[in-house]
Amino acid sequence: MPDVVASAAPRASLGEPLLQVRDVSKHYPARGDALLKAGGVVRAVDDVSFTLHRGETLGIVGESGCGKSTLARVLLRLVEPTGGQALFGDTDIFQLSRREMRRHRRRMQIVFQDPFASLNPRMTVAQIIREPWAIFPDALPRREWSDRIAELLTRVGLGPDDGHRYPHQFSGGQRQRIGIARALALNPEIVVCDEPVSALDVSIQAQVINLLEEIQEEFGLSYIFIAHDLSVVRHISDRVAVMYLGKIVEIGTWQQIYDHPAHPYTQALLSAAPAIDPAERRDRVILQGEVPSPINPPSGCRFRTRCHMAEAVCANEAPELSGDPTQRAVACHFADSDRGMDAPIQANSA
Amino acid sequence: MAMADIARTAAVAEVAAPVLRVTDLQVAFQTPHGRVSAVNGVSYEIRPGETVGILGESGSGKSVSVGAIMGLLDSPPAEIGGHVYFRDTDLLNAPPAETRRIRGDRVSMVFQDAVTALNPGLTVGYQISEMYRVHRPGTSKRDALNKAVALMDQVKIPSARQRVRSYPYEFSGGMSQRIMIAMAIALAPDVLIADEPTTALDVTVQAQIMQLLTELREQTGMALILITHDIGVVAETADRVMVMYGGRVMESGPTAEVVARPAHPYTIGLMNSVPRAEMKHEKLRTIEGAPPVLTAMPSGCPFHPRCAKRQPECSRDRPSLQSVALGRESACHFAAEVLGA
Ligand SMILES: Nc1ncnc2c1ncn2[C@@H]1O[C@H](COP(=O)(O)OP(=O)(O)OP(=O)(O)O)[C@@H](O)[C@H]1O
Numbered sequence: 001m002p003d004v005v006a007s008a009a010p011r012a013s014l015g016e017p018l019l020q021v022r023d024v025s026k027h028y029p030a031r032g033d034a035l036l037k038a039g040g041v042v043r044a045v046d047d048v049s050f051t052l053h054r055g056e057t058l059g060i061v062g063e064s065g066c067g068k069s070t071l072a073r074v075l076l077r078l079v080e081p082t083g084g085q086a087l088f089g090d091t092d093i094f095q096l097s098r099r100e101m102r103r104h105r106r107r108m109q110i111v112f113q114d115p116f117a118s119l120n121p122r123m124t125v126a127q128i129i130r131e132p133w134a135i136f137p138d139a140l141p142r143r144e145w146s147d148r149i150a151e152l153l154t155r156v157g158l159g160p161d162d163g164h165r166y167p168h169q170f171s172g173g174q175r176q177r178i179g180i181a182r183a184l185a186l187n188p189e190i191v192v193c194d195e196p197v198s199a200l201d202v203s204i205q206a207q208v209i210n211l212l213e214e215i216q217e218e219f220g221l222s223y224i225f226i227a228h229d230l231s232v233v234r235h236i237s238d239r240v241a242v243m244y245l246g247k248i249v250e251i252g253t254w255q256q257i258y259d260h261p262a263h264p265y266t267q268a269l270l271s272a273a274p275a276i277d278p279a280e281r282r283d284r285v286i287l288q289g290e291v292p293s294p295i296n297p298p299s300g301c302r303f304r305t306r307c308h309m310a311e312a313v314c315a316n317e318a319p320e321l322s323g324d325p326t327q328r329a330v331a332c333h334f335a336d337s338d339r340g341m342d343a344p345i346q347a348n349s350a
Numbered sequence: 351m352a353m354a355d356i357a358r359t360a361a362v363a364e365v366a367a368p369v370l371r372v373t374d375l376q377v378a379f380q381t382p383h384g385r386v387s388a389v390n391g392v393s394y395e396i397r398p399g400e401t402v403g404i405l406g407e408s409g410s411g412k413s414v415s416v417g418a419i420m421g422l423l424d425s426p427p428a429e430i431g432g433h434v435y436f437r438d439t440d441l442l443n444a445p446p447a448e449t450r451r452i453r454g455d456r457v458s459m460v461f462q463d464a465v466t467a468l469n470p471g472l473t474v475g476y477q478i479s480e481m482y483r484v485h486r487p488g489t490s491k492r493d494a495l496n497k498a499v500a501l502m503d504q505v506k507i508p509s510a511r512q513r514v515r516s517y518p519y520e521f522s523g524g525m526s527q528r529i530m531i532a533m534a535i536a537l538a539p540d541v542l543i544a545d546e547p548t549t550a551l552d553v554t555v556q557a558q559i560m561q562l563l564t565e566l567r568e569q570t571g572m573a574l575i576l577i578t579h580d581i582g583v584v585a586e587t588a589d590r591v592m593v594m595y596g597g598r599v600m601e602s603g604p605t606a607e608v609v610a611r612p613a614h615p616y617t618i619g620l621m622n623s624v625p626r627a628e629m630k631h632e633k634l635r636t637i638e639g640a641p642p643v644l645t646a647m648p649s650g651c652p653f654h655p656r657c658a659k660r661q662p663e664c665s666r667d668r669p670s671l672q673s674v675a676l677g678r679e680s681a682c683h684f685a686a687e688v689l690g691a
Pocket residue numbers: 379380381388406407408409410411412413414415427579644
């Protein structure tokens with residue numbers, strides 16, 4: 001098998017740090033009487049740290065309930081964090097007042113998963129796109145609005161006159177394009193994409209992925225790209241963080257994560273993804289059981305209840321995300337051992 | 351696979367008669383916008399122990415086509431034509447007394463959304479054992495419950511004996527799907543139809559469920575019809591695949607051959623839409639436009655507005671499904687060329 005990975009040129013070195021996320025947590029009071037009385041909390045996001053560099057795409061993968069979407073919402077302060085810092089330059093986003101936060105939103109936008117629910121059905125597409133300009137009068141002079149709307153619509157692959165129509169008159173893929181045009185309206189620096197293609201048909205997914213890549217280059221955007229589809233994340237990301245039960249268990253470049261996964265959860269996750277090409281199939285690790293509740297997560301390492309490598313230490317001590325979170329880091333007590341770790345993928349060819 | 355196994359598989363495939371034969375299945379709906387055709391001329395057969403995958407994007411007619419087999423479509427508005435033979439009985443034309451003995455019994459089904467398919471007010475044990483009380487009158491309550499426990503064991507639900515009295519809300523999505531599978535295999539069906547059985551599940555749970563379905567098929571020799579929009583799932587599980595678009599079959603054949611050398615431009619486009627490792631630094635080669643809506647089905651080849659290979663005749667003449675190689679068919683005017691390319 002040709003070594004396709006090695007021949008693919010990795011992207012030039014990382015840009016300057018743009019967003020530094022430090023020990024961010026979001027805990028919700030647990031629902032249900034008994035748990036509430038016991039003071040139970042849902043640790044949706046627990047001490048998450050990473051750095052997003054200018055111009056890069058940081059992919060975040062994990063299964064449902066691992067905290068990906070909560071993390072996205074916390075970073076935009078659509079929900080308030082329980083703790084931690086998010087430094088955009090010298091500013092901690094979490095310390096901004098309501099008013100300051102509104103100004104800050106110009107620099108950070110979000111594209112949601114559900115193109116149906118995320119657009120106001122009573123507004124025309126033009127109204128949806130220009131809404132932020134009304135909030136920020138200095139963003140764009142009013143006389144330029146209609147030209148800019150036509151320009152944005154064309155850029156995302158819609159017709160320049162589509163501004164007169166309503167969201168329900170568009171297909172799912174087209175609605176996602178409207179959501180992208182809206183996110184671009186204020187020239188943001190960071191766009192958080194929360195499962196932007198998972199509601200779309202395969203053929204439409206590919207169109208939207210291409211569009212996101214094109215506008216990233218054109219507008220100099222940095223992406224936090226959240227998705228559960230591993231092949232989509234590999235395609236679009238420069239670096240990838242893997243989450244499990246509210247924590248990042250491993251972070252690294254896409255090559256490190258996909259070609260040399262070091263955390264047993266990353267290894268199992270990658271091996272579970274069905275592949276079209278027999279050469280891309282990995283030896284499948286079938287995990288036992290399912291993700292435990294985030295209300296009383298397992299002591300020590302949260303993955304230990306399903307981990308084939310777990311030992312006594314795993315129940316007693318939570319492994320730290322070793323190393324520098326701008327570089328490769330792994331939260332496993334045995335990440336450096338040679339017990340099957342850091343093994344290149346086994347293509348079960350022949 | 352050892353040589354002996356290959357020989358045996360081939361022999362079984364030749365000898366065993368198809369357990370289900372679908373010929374020229376048609377489904378149309380009467381709607382306020384007129385009559386629309388959702389499934390058009392679908393034909394296939396499946397033998398014991400075989401897995402046939404039905405692959406397509408949303409609205410391509412996958413669910414409607416199996417809904418017709420299972421008698422799940424209300425008519426009106428549905429108008430159903432063609433034949434679905436289970437052994438010698440035509441499920442679409444036999445008297446209801448006869449089809450009732452087959453549907454849900456010899457041919458059973460699991461759905462995408464297990465959590466809503468289960469009745470929240472009844473214990474899972476009751477719901478599984480109901481299969482016996484309804485289809486096998488005379489089974490004692492106790493017997494039925496014991497069988498429910500055995501089935502829960504078989505689909506690998508831990509502590510089955512205790513959990514048989516639990517209610518659906520006490521189960522996760524993956525566990526609920528196991529319960530649905532337990533119900534579907536309770537009467538040892540000859541054919542199991544699974545309509546997107548893992549689409550609502552996480553990838554590690556999907557791997558567990560697909561492994562379970564494969565094991566059950568191997569143990570029981572039932573035939574499996576697997577509906578999915580995920581080419582990877584089809585590629586790993588199905589012996590043969592049928593690619594649907596706009597209610598029609600675009601191509602069919604042994605899965606390994608179809609994914610290695612597709613014979614239809616739509617299949618090629620679909621495969622190119624899934625990002626692979628070696629395309630990391632390239633733009634994805636996409637299919638332009640969007641799948642058709644039933645009320646505005648294109649003339650000629652239903653795929654022609656989006657096809658990179660289309661020629662003038664493609665919008666005029668509808669290509670019929672033609673044999674392009676042993677066991678392979680494609681509905682494209684240029685199928686031979688596409689396959690050769
Ligand atoms: N009762 C009905 N009346 C009118 N049209 C219908 C009816 N039921 C289904 N359809 C239409 O039939 C077409 C085929 O639908 P079907 O559910 O089989 O698609 P599918 O391939 O299963 O898609 P998905 O991947 O989204 O499940 C769709 O356009 C659908 O809207």
